[in-house]
Amino acid sequence: MSRISVTAIAAAAWLGLGVAGSALAQDMAAGKAVFASNCAVCHQANGQGQDGLAPALTTYPGRYAGTDAGRKLLAHVVLNGMIGAIENGGKQYNGNMPNFRALSDAELADVLTYIAIGLPGVGTTGGKPFTAEEVKAVRAPAIAPTEIRRQRADVVKEAGL
Template sequence: MRISSVIGVIMLSSLTVGSAIAADSSHLEGATLYQQNCAACHQANGEGVPGVYPPLGSRLAAWSEIDSGRHYLANVIRHGMMGSITVSQQTYSGVMPPWARFDNAQLASLLNYITETLPGDPNLDIEEFSAEEVARLTEKSVTPLQVHSLREEALTQLKSFDSDSRRTHRHGRRRSSGNDRPLAQRRLLALPDELSGMSRKQC
């Protein structure tokens, strides 16, 4: 093998290892941020406290598969939310506090932990949030009440996936399983107790 080829292989391997280390570091940061700032309310496993703090779990994987869901998820953490919501037939009327002190990279790491790792589903294959995307999604300051409206918009889009797949799924946000149904719709159909009000139980 020519020396130039060997050097090329070494450089490529270094880049691959470096990327893997960076990804692991980001996931560890997300887990740490969650345990330090979110687990007291939503619990370490994301199950929440019925009627007090809503559960997170695998339903957020579906939210992260649609544009309006990603918009909502980034803003509900950064700006907080005010307004009654219903999750799995439980009504929650508390106030989600804003976490504006997280920078874009921290918020992206936290979102990735909540949507990918926390559900405990090894088959999840979701496009990760980046610091750049978080910056774009949260560049406009919104009030907690406006974040509640963002949630309603996301629920409407989830309903359209759940009923007849009228919306086009964003490129790059589907599993490579050969199934043409958007991941968001497939996950919702696999969770018959997740939606109502809109179609099943409100998420």
């Protein structure tokens, strides 16, 4: 094999990685923007939460974004909202999170990718980027926000949190 073709193969491999890497970077930047305009008002700019108002997103979601049930729950939370008493990191919340059904599947996938693996200091366990298809698959039917809270209890328990 000539020196030139080895270099060409190496360059092609490098470009391939670059393209895949930049697609994730783009989704993450888009997710960060969706987060800033829709979620930060309650969960704060870096997802650190506000005592008594909205839980931190830097610990729990990243921990359960690695399981099928946890990923479905995250999509359900943004599509349906959540109402009722929960515990997050030893703190109690009893809030009413609105739903974000008005956002597109791609926007919701991007914001979930951002909170699952992109927030500063996120405690990720096996989380991977979300796809628009994953959100689309659970968009219908709408589910009561109190039922989402019940599903969260199962997921949190299974994740050992």
